[in-house]
Amino acid sequence: MIESRGEKIFKIINNFLLALIAAAALYPFLYVLSASVSKPYNVITGKVLLFPKGFTFDAYREVLGNPDIWIAYGNTIFYTVVGTAVSMLFTICGAYALSKKRLRGRKFFTILVTLTLWFDAGMIPFYLTLRDLGLINTRTGIVIAFACNAFKVILLRTSFEGLPDELEESVKVDGGNDLHVLLRVYLPLIKPGLATVGLFYAIERWNGYFWSMILLTDTDKIPLQVLLKKMIVENDLQSEFTAALDFTSTISAETVTFATIIVSVIPIVLVYPYIQKFFIKGMLVGAVKG
Amino acid sequence: MRNSAAPLKSSTPLNKRMRPKGDVRAYFQELKRDIVRDRILYYLIIPFLIWFLVFKYLPMWGIQIAFKDFSLFRGIGGSEWVGTEHIREFIGSEYFLRVFKNTVIISLYGLLICFPAQIILAIMISEVTRERFKKVVQTLTYLPHFISAVVIAGIVTTFLAPDNGLINLILEKLGMEKIYFLTDPSYFRGIYTTMNLWKETGFASIIFIAAIAGIDTQLYEAAKMDGANKFKQIMHVTLPGILPTIVVMFIMKIGSLLSVGYETIILLYQPATYETADVISTYVYRSGLIDGRYDFATAVGLFNSIVALVLVVSANKLSKKVTDAGLW
């Protein structure tokens, strides 16, 4: 392919700007990483700017040395994988049906779903509902009660709507029903949309902490974030009696916080490149259509 | 593409038009026929709707505590009614107008600066042809989302410190006066918006990157054949291709105009900057939400929800007229 001069200039400028943006975006992460392996004294007094100072792994020793952490990690993976799968199942079914203009009651259903974006019952009523359903302190509760989110439903519905109606016709002509349309033709074509929504659900699951803390009382069901939060709180006691900062200490609330951020972010970062391949420009919609 | 005449889609409205007004029986016959025809769609959507009814609408009876003197012990049913007292307390406060105005302005900053930035970044990333560079840029811009606001705000505070902050050291080098940014109301919105821009743009742009990925490549080929340059391709292929996503996201953003969370603001504001920084949620937070005033918090939430609903319905109407895309 021959590129014009203009395109070349565009590319150079574009790449240059993106490199700058990426560098700026990398900074907070680098800072957290460096601070997590530095001595608290250097972190607190602002001596860590980019590189670690007073290298120590003690914050990680504290975080990873917690006997419950591996169970919690396992729980988080369970809630993320199973939870996201259930979420996707509900969301795909709902979003697909809502994307069909011919569906009777579509507008009403859509409004019903979107209203939940702005009207929220609040913590106590939601808790009481879950209690009445017997979902307190159960893994099922955590998986089911947070399955759907209107924002993601709308996002996926918009993806479905972007597909041309001719696709559906071609399947129907061959005697397929709506389920065939969804499974055989639509889903493969909206991979970018599916990947986005799946990613969002998974990240929410991964980071979710509040409701797990409220609903789960058995330690062996607790996900990672609840445990990490607890450790941060324990290291951050600021009472009248807590001693002045110990300048020789190798661990503090700050460094533990930073280490927990790294520990919980690494998997998300490692998985992301695999999801990115669904975003590659140029789905050959035309090919299917033809 | 979406407006191309498709027989399946137009069948229902066509029948509707032919049906004489007031013919109830004919209406139900049609309805039945349509439901039978689309039964698979209903099989798919019914569990989904039930989920929303059970987990979202069932708890909503608790919203009544907005009009009650709620006691945790007496429960939602057992607490006494106080009418609109909580909402009046909120709206009647001398600071209501100020926090309302600040909330809207801060949201508008986000809408006018952060939102377009997400789209622009998505387009820029999509234009990269070298796959590895693309992946690296995408991953790096996505990272700050996962660093908690407390940490990012800490970095911002350090950078803006009046004596040894990076920004002030630069100002000093340039021969300018040092500024105590965080106590000056005129800088607050800029700082807050920049921080959000920094933290969230990359992550939020994923939605648009995915939307761009869904555009049919043939359209680009066709545009190129017509001699369109990069800029024209973006204007005439990319943007129209992701317009439905933009519209939907925009309307949802409009709906959250009043929901500026307190978590980030309290990390950056000062009493001296309340004038521009104090928003609804921070004011409610200071009013003792943390003391468990669930009734008052629910009342304020309800007020926000109703405003959001009005805004979304209007924005949706407008957008349907102009772009044919909308939430419903």
Next chain:
Amino acid sequence: MKLKVHLGTKESGVFNNDWPIFVKAAELTNVTLEGTLPNTVSDFTETFSVVMASGQLPDIMQALSSDFLKYGPEGAFLPLNDLIDGHAPNLKKFFEDNPDVRSAASDIDGKIWFIPFIQDGEAEKGWFIRKDWLEKLGLEEPKSVDELHSVLTAFVNDDPNGNNKKDEIGFFHRNTSLGIEGLMALWNAYPGYRAFDGKVIYGPLENEYGVAMENLAQWYKEGLIDKEIFTRGGKARDILLADNVGGLTHDFFASTGNYNEQLEGKIEGFQFNPMLPPADVNGKVKEPSKRDRARNFGWGISHSNSDPIATIKYFDFWFTEEGRRMANFGIEGDTYTMVDGKPIFTDKVMKSDKAPVDVIRETGAQSSFGFQQDYFYEEQWTLPLAKEGIDAYKEKQVFMDKFPVLKFTTEEQREIQKISPKIDTYIAETTQQWILGAKPVDHAAFVKELEKLDARRMVEINQAAYDRYVEEMKEK
């Protein structure tokens, strides 16, 4: 018998069934406690709300005093008066001897709803100054406002840290909002309510407040107060002392005294010593801070408790001599031994890598339940320097009377809820603008605006509640 207990705070963690002092108490009282909170909880307010909302309360509940006073009369908890009179001689005596604590634990009708966590010792905060800087500059400890002004001026201008840079900071504080409370008192201004001779005043409405602000704004302008006092936050002490730039602060005795140990050898000659407050503009030496007696939480008996009598007897155990000693010092032979009739901490506590209080808490002692602290537990590991400071403050009797914890009627409570966020916002905002120099100090206009926001009504409400408090104290 077994009783379920909801107990846990951020400070001392979640109740642990294996805590030795509670195991030992079970042997002595035949009551075994069983915690209901999972040990992974880190947000205690929300978990309390959820337990209350669920309607199934454990036998014993730990809660904030505001929660006891709200939900007690609604029926969630049992009033303790009769139970105490009939079955808890030690508690009864304690409340008789300490009407202020009794008042804090009871509602406006005199019903006692909970047994608070009761602190001991008067001293809370004090002044700390770089003694070595004073010596280096040939200055004396400041004894008056004017002297304080000249000392701070010398600190920031005469390079006491000797690095040839003008980087010294005079007064600094880690509390971004109340840090200047100590300074304000030098002009007899106070951020909150105070009672003088039976009359309640609200600090910001008094003329002294304006005068103090004018002076503080001037000091800030002259660079005598940390420029970043409003943004530096919780780590201000650590940073400024370690960087050898901070000169003066007003903070907790015990923890501030620690820096001398921490920075010994790191900064040559470092001496951050307590000093008596400089005399105020009227020549009076006084300290506005003082430790609360009853903390704002404790434990009570829930309405569904199956054996309130056994429970109150159990509560009473912690007020016996033996119970109190366990609650304060832990287990004899492990964390303390008796020497000349006094519980002395063992090396396990004193020579640990951890803070002594953390070691003590591992036994369950000093955790957040209803008992009476004994200052001797703290005194043993307070550094000599800080202790000298505390003794000097005590000896000179500089502590001002605290404004008591008042009780309001439901109506009053509602009014307060409505008015106080407004006036708090206005005061915080204006005060900060004054000090930063963003606005000239205009106290008359300030008072007018506060009156528009109903601040006078707040004074009335507090006066009424204070009068009731005084009456209550007289009766007992």
